Amino acid sequence: MQYVLRDVGVRRIFVADAAADVVAPHGRDIQLVPDLTLDTAHEHTEVPMSAIGDGLAYVLHTSGSTGRPKGVPIRHRNVLAMIRGFCPLFTFDTDEVWPLLHAYTFDVSVWEMWGGVAAGACLVTVDDRQARDPWALAMHLANAGVTTLHIVPSVFRHVAETVVEESLEVPLRKVVFAGERLNRAAVRTWRNHGSGSATFWFNVYGITETTVYNSFHAVRPADLDTDRPTTPIGRPAPGSSMRVVGEDLRELPPGEAGELLISGPQLSEGYVGLPDLTRERFVTAPDGSGPWYRTGDVTVADEAGVLHFVGRLDDQVKVRGVRIELGEIEHALRSLPWLRDAAVVTTVSRRGEVQLAAAIVPTHGVGGDIDLTERDWAAKVREELANILPWGMLPQRIIAVDRLPQNSSGKLDRPEVTLLFG
Structure with missing residues (x-):
């Protein structure tokens, strides 16, 4: 705000x-x-308009x-x-x-x-x-x-x-x-x-x-x-x-x-x-x-x-009718001190709905200083993101990985990230 x-x-x-x-x-x-x-019963009042x-x-x-x-x-x-x-x-x-x-x-x-x-x-x-x-x-x-x-x-x-x-x-x-x-x-x-x-x-x-x-x-x-x-x-x-x-x-x-x-x-x-x-x-x-x-x-x-x-053309998507730039969510995730990297993609739920999914890379690895289960990681990330992003931009699915997949050019391989979610 x-x-x-x-x-x-x-x-x-x-x-x-x-x-x-x-x-x-x-x-x-x-x-x-x-x-x-x-x-x-309130008396009608003319309101001046400009x-x-x-x-x-x-x-x-x-x-x-x-x-x-x-x-x-x-x-x-x-x-x-x-x-x-x-x-x-x-x-x-x-x-x-x-x-x-x-x-x-x-x-x-x-x-x-x-x-x-x-x-x-x-x-x-x-x-x-x-x-x-x-x-x-x-x-x-x-x-x-x-x-x-x-x-x-x-x-x-x-x-x-x-x-x-x-x-x-x-x-x-x-x-x-x-x-x-x-x-x-x-x-x-x-x-x-x-x-x-x-x-x-x-x-x-x-x-x-x-x-x-x-x-x-x-x-x-x-x-x-x-x-x-x-x-x-x-x-x-x-x-x-x-x-x-x-x-x-x-x-x-x-x-x-x-x-x-x-x-x-x-x-x-x-x-x-x-x-x-x-x-x-x-x-x-x-x-x-x-x-x-x-x-x-x-x-x-x-x-x-x-x-x-x-x-x-770019990485903007629409989820429940709202246009969202994936890079904005990734930027917010990377701002968290205990995350080194993150990638956000869209997946389709069993009901056929588009949903946001985030793959996160903890600073000290999945089994590092903060040893959490996948469910705990997801809860921790959502709690922090709720202070930064609107409710509609919070990923519904979150997994922790040691590294993000890259293509032959060394760039983020989004299709491979999507496959991480099955």
Whole structure:
């Protein structure tokens, strides 16, 4: 928290009474906000507004390879462009119910809140327990009568299984997937249950640096009844421009995979206090157009012009919809005085979920000064990392080894690291 406050230049923090002790040690002017209860008899008061298009709406920090998150400033005009581009792509009814499923530190929450307001939806809060427990979430969706759901595919899989097992009735009309590859099995599970055939499915794509969502795809039956390894992310939403380019940043023809570039009014101005990285990621194309954001995602356009997600150029991955740079976790692990080295990879659980796995090299070897079992090593590492990294970046699997595998060039051999986990 201290790094983020300093990075953005925060001078005053508005905080609820109950959380005052959490921010007190960070040396900022604290303004307490009393807990308020809804009082329908309370007299309506006009609140003066001063927000302008170029005004700063928020700053979200994304994963960084140096171990320090990068601050991405988003302005009101960026958010408005996203809302104007995406809302017309859906048909909303007058009785829509949207759950606020994602934390405000995850950019999907921006669409959930303001897209919901623009659609005239009833917004339903989701507490931490419901967000983390698929059974509790499924029950909440049924009780609240949710009609439109924005969700990560791996989480939806658990929700769909719970709905089927418990024979729940959730009046979903639209499910919008984002953050991971489309989970076709989960969609088929829902479609085969009760009113699931009346649900429309969408897959969207976007980046924090380009304000949440930029492309849109209405999922077709053909997208579900295929073993194609790529995931359709659709076409650019109105206002956004997208290109697939080669290493020279020149546009590639359909069928050739390359890096995805994004431009348009949703584009951020860069990173807070990082001019060199801003110049590296926000570029001008050889034809003089731009600026374009280099996503680092590999995509390919099919014959119909639909973009498909292929993979990543670097070591960033997505776990439960959150984009994570493996180097940031490795940097945090190496900062621990009793570890000499570490490598982080992704593995797939028995339930088909992507999870983080860390191989650590203790300073004095596995059987050195600190003689611990593998379970004890894992507990010790998680305890220390919890003071450095967010919960979602803690490895689910941890093993201790005497050395990390290397390839013939002496570099870390990530495929071999992955094999260590069986």
